[in-house]
Amino acid sequence: MQPKSNIVHLPVYQPGKPVEDVKRELGLQEVIKLASNENPFGCSEHVKAAIIEEIGNSNIYPDGASVELTAALAEELGVEPNQIIFGTGSSEIILMINRAFIVPGDETIMADETFPQYKHNAEIENASIVEVPLKEGKHDLPAMLAKVNSKTKIIWICNPNNPTGTIVTLPELTAFLKEVPSHVLVVLDEAYGEYVDDPQFPDGVQLLREHRNLIVLRTFSKIYGLAALRIGYGVGHPDVIRFTNQVREPFNTSRIAQAAAKSALADKAFISYCCDQNKQGINYLSEQFDRLGLSYFPANGNFVMVDVKRSSPEVFDGLLRRGIISRPRWTYYPNHIRITVGTREQNEKFIAALEQALQEAAVQG
Numbered sequence: 001m002q003p004k005s006n007i008v009h010l011p012v013y014q015p016g017k018p019v020e021d022v023k024r025e026l027g028l029q030e031v032i033k034l035a036s037n038e039n040p041f042g043c044s045e046h047v048k049a050a051i052i053e054e055i056g057n058s059n060i061y062p063d064g065a066s067v068e069l070t071a072a073l074a075e076e077l078g079v080e081p082n083q084i085i086f087g088t089g090s091s092e093i094i095l096m097i098n099r100a101f102i103v104p105g106d107e108t109i110m111a112d113e114t115f116p117q118y119k120h121n122a123e124i125e126n127a128s129i130v131e132v133p134l135k136e137g138k139h140d141l142p143a144m145l146a147k148v149n150s151k152t153k154i155i156w157i158c159n160p161n162n163p164t165g166t167i168v169t170l171p172e173l174t175a176f177l178k179e180v181p182s183h184v185l186v187v188l189d190e191a192y193g194e195y196v197d198d199p200q201f202p203d204g205v206q207l208l209r210e211h212r213n214l215i216v217l218r219t220f221s222k223i224y225g226l227a228a229l230r231i232g233y234g235v236g237h238p239d240v241i242r243f244t245n246q247v248r249e250p251f252n253t254s255r256i257a258q259a260a261a262k263s264a265l266a267d268k269a270f271i272s273y274c275c276d277q278n279k280q281g282i283n284y285l286s287e288q289f290d291r292l293g294l295s296y297f298p299a300n301g302n303f304v305m306v307d308v309k310r311s312s313p314e315v316f317d318g319l320l321r322r323g324i325i326s327r328p329r330w331t332y333y334p335n336h337i338r339i340t341v342g343t344r345e346q347n348e349k350f351i352a353a354l355e356q357a358l359q360e361a362a363v364q365g
């Protein structure tokens with residue numbers, strides 16, 4: 001039995017370490033996971049009620065086309081329903097785009113480092129991966145453009161970028177899109193877009209009218225606090241959405257996820273509360289990193305990439321022993337950890353643990 005030769009070398013996705021594993025392994029009572037950019041404030045109370053109400057329909061297949069949710073979202077975004085597709089998280093939209101558009105030998109361009117699922121799914125489809133190093137943690141759009149040729153099929157832009165948190169601005173993005181040839185699909189991943197308050201941050205959906213070769217990805221996993229329910233979406237030209245829909249599994253998103261997402265869209269107060277708390281959290285962490293003499297990338301999402309000035313696995317271990325799960329081991333940033341912005345209390349516990357871990361590392365030297 002032989003699998004496809006191009007998947008043999010692929011790693012199995014390594015998620016952030018689960019809280020229960022860390023508690024058990026280290027005998028800790030309290031463990032704070034700041035490794036997967038989840039929402040520390042949970043989800044809206046209205047959403048919880050919608051979930052409970054929908055549970056009674058669990059014996060019935062979901063609406064594969066998510067008609068009600070699509071209508072609600074289309075109205076909110078000011079687009080037509082045929083411009084929207086839902087997936088089990090935006091991860092599934094990434095998978096479907098690769099499945100629908102890539103044939104072996106196509107080239108696909110992405111930043112290095114960025115969200116790993118673009119590359120992972122492109123490799124499954126046997127694409128040729130063209131990775132363009134970040135410049136000071138930001139997408140280098142001119143360098144990405146310079147890599148475009150007749151074989152290029154998809155360009156991926158993660159805005160804000162995971163893991164650095166940097167953004168591509170509206171002028172940068174519009175200048176770039178103007179130059180991208182029409183045979184190339186541009187995927188703009190805005191998983192953390194709702195958190196951004198920089199006035200230069202582009203709203204990808206507003207750019208769709210002018211760019212038929214653009215698809216914008218968003219998710220309910222981050223600011224909406226629904227990571228466990230697995231629902232995200234893509235918005236684009238009806239042709240792009242139709243092709244992507246043609247490779248979608250019939251009943252991909254669940255009834256409960258659809259009901260939760262519809263209710264989540266309506267609770268604007270929850271979103272603005274989370275944005276506000278996240279901003280305060282970024283300010284607090286930035287002040288503390290300044291005090292500790294640590295540099296960090298300007299944070300625009302709900303996470304901060306900080307230079308801990310020593311090998312990140314060492315600091316990760318020091319934090320873990322103190323009950324904090326972070327994300328170490330970045331190819332281009334061996335001394336950085338990525339930390340999710342938590343609640344005020346979690347952020348304070350993280351900073352106390354970081355100070356101790358850094359002191360311990362300095363003594364061990």
Ligand SMILES: Cc1ncc(COP(=O)(O)O)c(C=O)c1O
Pocket residue numbers: 036037088089090091092115158161162189191192218219220221227230231232
């Ligand atoms: C940049 C980015 N895009 C997409 C995703 C996928 O999220 P989900 O599949 O939960 O919607 C993530 C998750 O961490 C992410 O960081």
